[in-house]
Amino acid sequence: MLFHTYEFLIFFAIVYAVFYFLRKYTMWYNVWLLAASYYFYGSWNWWYLTLIVYSTFLDYFCVNMMDEEYKYPRKMNWSLFGAYLAVAGIADMFAYFFFTEKFHELFEGFGASAAAAFGLSGTVWPVAIVMTAGLAVFFAATYTFHFILPPVYRAFILVTGIGERKLWLWVSIVNNLGLLGFFKYAGFFAENLNQLFTYCGWDYRMPGPEVMFTGSWKFMLPVGISFFTFQSMSYTIDFYRGQIKREDSFIRFASFVSLFPQLVAGPIERAKHLLWQLNKTPEITRVHITEGLSMFIVGLFKKLVMADFLAEYVNKVYAVPEAYTSGDLCLATFAFGWQIYCDFSGYTDMARGVARMMGFNLMLNFKNPYLATGLGDFWGRWHISLSTWFKDYVYIPLGGSRGGKWRTYFNMVVTMVVSGFWHGAGWCFLIWGALHAFGRVFTRELELTAFYDKKVPKIVKQLFIFVFVMYTWVWFRCGSIPDVDTVEYSWLITKRIFMTPWGAPESPWFTLLLCLGVWIYEYLHESRLNRVVNNGAVKIAGVIFMLILIVLFSSGENEQFIYFQF
Amino acid sequence: MSGNIDRERAADKGGEEVHEPFTFAANSVRLNAWQWVSAAAAFILLLYFTPQLWANRERFEPERDYRVPYLISSDYWHMERWTAKASREYPVVAIGDSVIWGQYVKPGETLTAYLNDLDGKKTFANLGVDGLHPAAMLGLVENYMRSVSGKGVILNLNFLWMTSREQDLTDTEPRRIQHPELLPQFFPKIKSYDAPFSERVPNVLNRYVPAFSLLNHVETVYFDNFTIRNWMIENPWKNPLDQFTAEKVAALLPANAEKMPGLAWNRDGEVRRAFDWVDPDGSFQWECFKSVVRILQARNNHVFVLVSPFNTYMMEEKSVAGYEKLVATAEEWLKANNGWFAARFEIPSETFADASHPVNSGYEIIARELMKKPAFKGWLDHVKDKGN
Numbered sequence: 001m002l003f004h005t006y007e008f009l010i011f012f013a014i015v016y017a018v019f020y021f022l023r024k025y026t027m028w029y030n031v032w033l034l035a036a037s038y039y040f041y042g043s044w045n046w047w048y049l050t051l052i053v054y055s056t057f058l059d060y061f062c063v064n065m066m067d068e069e070y071k072y073p074r075k076m077n078w079s080l081f082g083a084y085l086a087v088a089g090i091a092d093m094f095a096y097f098f099f100t101e102k103f104h105e106l107f108e109g110f111g112a113s114a115a116a117a118f119g120l121s122g123t124v125w126p127v128a129i130v131m132t133a134g135l136a137v138f139f140a141a142t143y144t145f146h147f148i149l150p151p152v153y154r155a156f157i158l159v160t161g162i163g164e165r166k167l168w169l170w171v172s173i174v175n176n177l178g179l180l181g182f183f184k185y186a187g188f189f190a191e192n193l194n195q196l197f198t199y200c201g202w203d204y205r206m207p208g209p210e211v212m213f214t215g216s217w218k219f220m221l222p223v224g225i226s227f228f229t230f231q232s233m234s235y236t237i238d239f240y241r242g243q244i245k246r247e248d249s250f251i252r253f254a255s256f257v258s259l260f261p262q263l264v265a266g267p268i269e270r271a272k273h274l275l276w277q278l279n280k281t282p283e284i285t286r287v288h289i290t291e292g293l294s295m296f297i298v299g300l301f302k303k304l305v306m307a308d309f310l311a312e313y314v315n316k317v318y319a320v321p322e323a324y325t326s327g328d329l330c331l332a333t334f335a336f337g338w339q340i341y342c343d344f345s346g347y348t349d350m351a352r353g354v355a356r357m358m359g360f361n362l363m364l365n366f367k368n369p370y371l372a373t374g375l376g377d378f379w380g381r382w383h384i385s386l387s388t389w390f391k392d393y394v395y396i397p398l399g400g401s402r403g404g405k406w407r408t409y410f411n412m413v414v415t416m417v418v419s420g421f422w423h424g425a426g427w428c429f430l431i432w433g434a435l436h437a438f439g440r441v442f443t444r445e446l447e448l449t450a451f452y453d454k455k456v457p458k459i460v461k462q463l464f465i466f467v468f469v470m471y472t473w474v475w476f477r478c479g480s481i482p483d484v485d486t487v488e489y490s491w492l493i494t495k496r497i498f499m500t501p502w503g504a505p506e507s508p509w510f511t512l513l514l515c516l517g518v519w520i521y522e523y524l525h526e527s528r529l530n531r532v533v534n535n536g537a538v539k540i541a542g543v544i545f546m547l548i549l550i551v552l553f554s555s556g557e558n559e560q561f562i563y564f565q566f
Numbered sequence: 567m568s569g570n571i572d573r574e575r576a577a578d579k580g581g582e583e584v585h586e587p588f589t590f591a592a593n594s595v596r597l598n599a600w601q602w603v604s605a606a607a608a609f610i611l612l613l614y615f616t617p618q619l620w621a622n623r624e625r626f627e628p629e630r631d632y633r634v635p636y637l638i639s640s641d642y643w644h645m646e647r648w649t650a651k652a653s654r655e656y657p658v659v660a661i662g663d664s665v666i667w668g669q670y671v672k673p674g675e676t677l678t679a680y681l682n683d684l685d686g687k688k689t690f691a692n693l694g695v696d697g698l699h700p701a702a703m704l705g706l707v708e709n710y711m712r713s714v715s716g717k718g719v720i721l722n723l724n725f726l727w728m729t730s731r732e733q734d735l736t737d738t739e740p741r742r743i744q745h746p747e748l749l750p751q752f753f754p755k756i757k758s759y760d761a762p763f764s765e766r767v768p769n770v771l772n773r774y775v776p777a778f779s780l781l782n783h784v785e786t787v788y789f790d791n792f793t794i795r796n797w798m799i800e801n802p803w804k805n806p807l808d809q810f811t812a813e814k815v816a817a818l819l820p821a822n823a824e825k826m827p828g829l830a831w832n833r834d835g836e837v838r839r840a841f842d843w844v845d846p847d848g849s850f851q852w853e854c855f856k857s858v859v860r861i862l863q864a865r866n867n868h869v870f871v872l873v874s875p876f877n878t879y880m881m882e883e884k885s886v887a888g889y890e891k892l893v894a895t896a897e898e899w900l901k902a903n904n905g906w907f908a909a910r911f912e913i914p915s916e917t918f919a920d921a922s923h924p925v926n927s928g929y930e931i932i933a934r935e936l937m938k939k940p941a942f943k944g945w946l947d948h949v950k951d952k953g954n
Contacts, residue, residue: 006767273586286599291590294597312799349591367592381592508798510806525594534594536601543597543605548612551781553795 003350040260048222062168172236188425224264261351267365267385282359292357299349301546307343325503368522373461375440413437428479617776631679633692643779650713652691662722666694670828670919675926680933697744700854705748709773715865718949828925830916843888873909877918
């Protein structure tokens, strides 16, 4: 369910109406928000709901186990988790069997006689057996977790001497990264290992994750998995660091992890910023509604008018780069830079607008990144919630800037490369991250020189960073092209950009005009001429202009949000 | 109650919450309530007046035997405008599918053209639309033909739409249906119509917001049936405003040619066909047709139902019997519910181009026969009297 669809409009109208009346009862509105959020997520694929529930349950459980002041018997915690694992496992196994040929293979030929023996029809009896087996697994798991695991766990703690808090922190990190690793990166690693095996002459093939999904149950990357695992994991880490207190209510914690406006593409919220908001009556005034609408309309404009329009040109050129020369490839890359910005920041604007109308504040995720004067500045303006996440949970634990210049640069490079890999499982994303990493080191050095700092005009710095960032998008864009060698593809485009004539580009002039218009608007907004764009009449005219373009441009095929794939 | 408890607990915790001041966004589009009301009012006024202004600005001067060109037969904004104009200028409008429109004939050889010739005046307007089956006709009449209220209406009943479950839209296999925008989008549910929700909602909105159907008109006529966005992609350096030319407006006027050459169906020998007629009791199209009659009657129209001749020469005997049964059922219903109708035209085999469409000589015969029928003459006099 996408924000810019009629389905979402109806969904939100219903959710909002009920939420408005429940807002004074925090527990009830949290139940409602959780149900709505799971429905929202389930509308992509119901089976992958088990992943988000798993991640939520796991982190809730880990923090409960970490908290020395936890007041309930720990055995209850164990058995609850065991019960959950059993239910999730059974549901997944049931789905697996039911939707694959294995189910039919398993019972084929055996069905008729067994059915006759039990007096059941051929369709009912295998289901009954699976359900009975499921119940048995459920009780066995609950029993195991309740009675057997606690003493084993105690013994383990005693023998290893590991601190309980650290242990559960690692359980959370390993499980969350495990989920991410399996669903997002397993295919990439299997493919590359197989290439290595072939290169070494070993006759072994490592299967990819898709072999576990057959029949009508296809393997696909769960939407927004990188976002909700990071959000959930940050809760455990922050608790471990003593920055937040444990959340008592599972429902509230679950609605924090899955809050539908920001569930599938961020902003990646922190517990210390959002969780407490779910523990109070949200204030909904006329200001909240008008501001929410303002944000939503800007997001809608960015998505429908800018991003989807630009996407048509970008897709056309990037589908057959060898058919285009430098002019088109440069302009298509430029268009992609604006497409991804408008697509992602448009989603964030809509998410923040929806949340604002509900009385919640989500963090600012984009701050006019193409006006950045340095790469550090760029990452302080682009996907801020992810940049700060990596800063807090990767860069600072690595040592941050405390270990001298070269250690700082090393930490920066590692953080940026990991950040690149977060965006996608592919060499292109790693290279994209590395380009930004080394670019950042280079520009930081440059910024330390008096000449660059004092003499070079701001606009030159902005253009320099803009051109660099635009070039790196070549690697990012190619990273998600299926069935090609993406690195080779990126090289081909790079070579053609620099080695072919400019030619006669086929970029629609209107797209260039739109991008230029937005850039000038942002420039004015950040300048001393801010009062021009802040004038009431200009704002009204701007909204009318956006609405007209939304109507004119909304017919035709609309694209998914790019960041959903992450 | 529980809210209070929760708040107290939150207060107990304290310390770890981050109460940052709310950062609106990195832009100034932050409208207050009055600014939103102003923007919304201006936008609504724009939506309301643009179609009217456009209709006044765009040159549209149809000739006597005008029909909507085939290429823009899904342009319902234009259809609505033509309907309004026809209702002002002609005492009688003829509504129907390609039989009324004139599939195999030129604009001057359609049924309404021959009727005008015989009447000697500009009396009959051709509001036929190619492929307009009764379910689509219901949508068109309900939503885009309100301006014909009080007029004389010749309503065509073509049994072609009941020759099979597929044509009747009562089968379950999803497939392409003509004029999907005019179909009921949600209720009643048509199983063979499987458009996604995201298509159905705009189809409904187009009916109630003329500016949206105007956009479809603009894209069809001026942008060669492309969306504006796609047109700009295909024509990167052209100015879209340059598309609004007199040559493009000429697309609203029909080329003086038939859609297909009008050759007799049996010119290469006669091959008999069997038709799997749908029983009227369970027929969706028949129900829709009856609804069209009722709506027109409710709008004080004087409805004359023309059961257009079907090519019984090309049918197997069993199919002829089925067809006769259908005609009898229709006659019975029309007698009871409308009164004015004509059926059972005898036109020669060679005047049919296919199962239901006559060639030009066929139209001429039907027009002559119709003008001779007392029911039609009586009805026409009645309409003219009311009109005066």
